[in-house]
Amino acid sequence: MFNELLGNDDDERAVSPVIGVILMVAITVILAAVIGAFVLQLGDSVSQTAPQASVGVDSITVADDQIVLQHSGGDTIELADTRIIVENEEKATLTWDGTNQDPFATADELYINTTDGAEKNSTANSSVSGSSYNVDNGPTEYNLESDDQLTITLIDKSSGEIIFEREIRA
Numbered sequence: 044m045f046n047e048l049l050g051n052d053d054d055e056r057a058v059s060p061v062i063g064v065i066l067m068v069a070i071t072v073i074l075a076a077v078i079g080a081f082v083l084q085l086g087d088s089v090s091q092t093a094p095q096a097s098v099g100v101d102s103i104t105v106a107d108d109q110i111v112l113q114h115s116g117g118d119t120i121e122l123a124d125t126r127i128i129v130e131n132e133e134k135a136t137l138t139w140d141g142t143n144q145d146p147f148a149t150a151d152e153l154y155i156n157t158t159d160g161a162e163k164n165s166t167a168n169s170s171v172s173g174s175s176y177n178v179d180n181g182p183t184e185y186n187l188e189s190d191d192q193l194t195i196t197l198i199d200k201s202s203g204e205i206i207f208e209r210e211i212r213a
Contacts, residue, residue, distance in 0.1 A: 093204035094118035098197065101152060103213050105187045110195065112153040112207075120147040124200050129157060131185060132192040155195075157187055187213045 096117035103110050110129065114120065125147075127139040137157055147153055187193075191213040197206040 091202040093199035093202045093206050094120050096120055096147075096206060098207040100195070100209060100211050103187070103193075103211065105189055105191075105213050108156055108158040108187045110155040110157070110187075110193070110211075112155065112195070112197075114147050114149055114151045114153070116149050119149075120197065120199075120206060122147055122153075125206070126198040126200055127155065128194075128196040128198065129155060130194045130196075137185070157185055189213060 094117070096119075097115045098120075099113050099115055101111040101113040122145060129137045139155075192210065193213060194208065194210050196208045198204070199206055
């Protein structure tokens with residue numbers, strides 16, 4: 044009876060198994076999250092980032108329904124991995140998923156035709172050195188009009204990040 048009142052040395056170690064169970068559960072949860080991330084290929088997408096490039100609107104020609112973007116520095120943009128979106132104020136949207144295998148590099152110009160698209164153009168249409176490319180595969184079309192408010196967006200398809208976005212007036 045005396046031992047029951049004062050306690051037993053064996054009872055003092057009862058906390059240790061509880062802490063051990065909590066640590067094992069925490070390790071199991073962390074390990075499951077790491078394995079799940081790699082199984083679902085989330086580990087690869089975390090390291091992918093969009094190209095960092097300086098792109099500007101060089102010109103807009105309403106008569107030709109054409110927008111010209113100029114790459115003025117930074118990373119080369121692979122057009123095959125790029126989605127180009129042009130929206131007008133009525134929310135008519137043109138989307139091109141890159142099929143052009145050529146890169147859009149410093150001093151290059153990108154010609155976007157909003158009515159019929161166009162084929163790749165490597166002739167010297169540009170006033171700077173470099174190649175000129177026309178975007179093709181536009182699923183819909185609209186004619187540019189004076190004072191149209193447009194939003195142009197370039198999106199890197201592999202990371203989903205925006206490379207370039209600009210609101211302009213035709």
